[in-house]
Amino acid sequence: MTERPIVADVRERGRAQVVIIGGGINGIATFRDLSLQGVDVVLIERNDFASGASAASSHMVHGGIRYLENGEFRLVHESVQERNDLLKTAPHYVKPLKTTVPIYSFFSGLLSAPMRFLFQKQGRPAERGAAVIKIGLTIYDLFASVGRSTPWHRFRGRTSSLRELPMLNPDVRFTATYFDASMHDPERLALDVLSDGLAANRSARALNYVEAVSRTDDGIVLRDRETGHEFAVACDVIVNASGPWTDLTNRALGAETRFMGGTKGSHIVLDNPALVDATGGREIFFEHSDGRIVLIYPLKDRAMVGTTDIQADPAQPARCTDDEVDYFLDLIGDVFPDVPVSRDEIVYRFSGIRPLPASDAEANGQISRDYRIEIDQANDGGAPRTPVVSLIGGKWTTFRALGETLSDVVLGMLRLPRVVRTRGRAIGGGRDFPTTHRAREVWLRSRMQGSGRRGQVLLDRYGTRAERVWDLIEEEHDDQLAGSALSTRELMWMVEREHVVHLDDVVLRRTDLAFTGAITAELLERIADALAPLLDWDAARCDAEVRRTTEILRDAHGVDFASIVGDPAERA
Ligand SMILES: Cc1cc2nc3c(=O)[nH]c(=O)nc-3n(C[C@H](O)[C@H](O)[C@H](O)COP(=O)(O)OP(=O)(O)OC[C@H]3O[C@@H](n4cnc5c(N)ncnc54)[C@H](O)[C@@H]3O)c2cc1C
Known part of the structure; x- marks a missing residue:
């Protein structure tokens, strides 16, 4: 397996002001916020972005009326404000x-x-x-x-x-x-926040399939899970935003915590x-x-x-x-x-x-849903080491406010001022999004002439970024892969812009093919074949990717292809 250029870039630079561990929505929100402040920040995620707790939610952006019972007035108040903002x-x-x-x-x-x-x-x-x-x-x-x-x-x-x-x-x-409020595509929303963070600052980097494995005196050791190679990155602050795995990550970094x-x-x-x-x-x-x-x-x-x-x-x-x-x-x-x-x-x-x-x-329902932040200066009585800031808790709904709060803590440690706020700031394809039926029709007619059903799918999937995806699709010959649900040129967009590394990244998180039950063994193979030239996969790698995704679908999602009835293209 060859090293991805983006990983090589972070390895060769060998230094950042901040390394954030965990590419769930809260790590991503903190990444966007710090990047907007001009901080040189690297986000690492050991699997795919938004594949942990962030992929398991009830898809609600909610104040959590139930939390009133537990006296969590601050959280409910913040959550409804964030819901209104989102x-x-x-x-x-x-x-x-x-x-x-x-x-x-x-x-x-x-x-x-x-x-x-x-x-x-x-x-x-x-x-x-x-x-x-x-x-x-x-x-x-x-x-x-x-x-x-x-x-x-x-x-x-x-x-x-x-x-x-x-x-x-x-x-x-x-x-x-x-x-x-409902979040129809949480994983895609996370990708949009991530891509805004990357666009805000030329030095910001985000790596999926890279894991934090240990700590050095002045930073952290990372492992590229695709190649198995390890390398060190020096930094001034480490943020541990690894969600349910926060204690396990701290243990890997040499600190025993019992936060979670x-x-x-x-x-x-x-x-x-x-x-x-x-x-x-x-x-x-x-x-x-x-x-x-x-x-x-x-x-x-x-x-x-x-x-x-x-x-x-x-x-x-x-x-x-x-x-x-x-x-x-x-x-x-x-x-x-x-x-x-x-x-x-x-x-x-x-x-x-x-x-x-x-x-x-x-009762489990009474456990606080609010978040808090713990700082480990980790001096160990000797020379100061890079401090670790751990996030404990944090729902999907409050990611913006949480990102800002966590980022303020980090900015304080770096003695840097806040220059941008994120409240009211449009996210990705939410910019100028047409919200009424009529406005959608007008938008599609003026920006994506002749795109038909495909245009509707792309507008739902990318918001107003659909226009740029459509431009890429229109440049060359395009093959449909699952009716109007996916095409070869769209996969090119996902590979170039959306950090696709494995087949399951497409099936589980860049599209809703698996969620809606539209995936079949045959469709998996078609998508793998279409990804092959884009990701430089040979036949053996294609087979391995199909096997890997089939196993994830079976083991984690109870998907048994034989039980799916009907034409996937129609269902999609
Ligand atoms: C069943 C359920 C229903 C929910 N429903 C809702 C809801 O409707 N609305 C709502 O607002 N919230 C909901 N939530 C809560 C919400 O989904 C989570 O609180 C939120 O997604 C947490 O995001 P996170 O970024 O903190 O954690 P995660 O998304 O888990 O991200 C942490 C990431 O860290 C990575 N990681 C771990 N260790 C390492 C390491 N060593 N190196 C690199 N990366 C590492 C993991 O792979 C993971 O991707 C729900 C949660 C669940 C489980």
């Missing part, structure tokens, strides 16, 4: 999400829930009744009132609720409907049009019989169902188990008893570990 700065991926909570009682939880959020009492939540949900939603709406672009919440009685959502369990007494206590959460994606219809196009967010808040969420013509919250060891891979699948099928049956659902309709499973702080909370 609806404007990243409208290509972040859209308003109508959310309905079915409620089966009036008073339940009335005493326990406010007691807990006011006085931090422990204990499992009692069922949340209408009165508690009303109080919570009112606080939530008030927090969101600055810069809000979505309507206030509404309550409905049984008759009106069932008129709106006729498949809902007829025992429902009320529904509460409010707005949060993550929990595993899984989701399934079902190809069940009746279930998608039953949701009425909105997220159904509700309390299951065990007190957990769960969701059924229509996304990309599929129904995503989640999630669990189970203590987990980050040293082990997180997998969605059959027991979790049973739990999901059970909760669907509770809320939509007359919608038939079968295991065969599951087209994709995914699972990840939340990077939560170590906690002695009685």
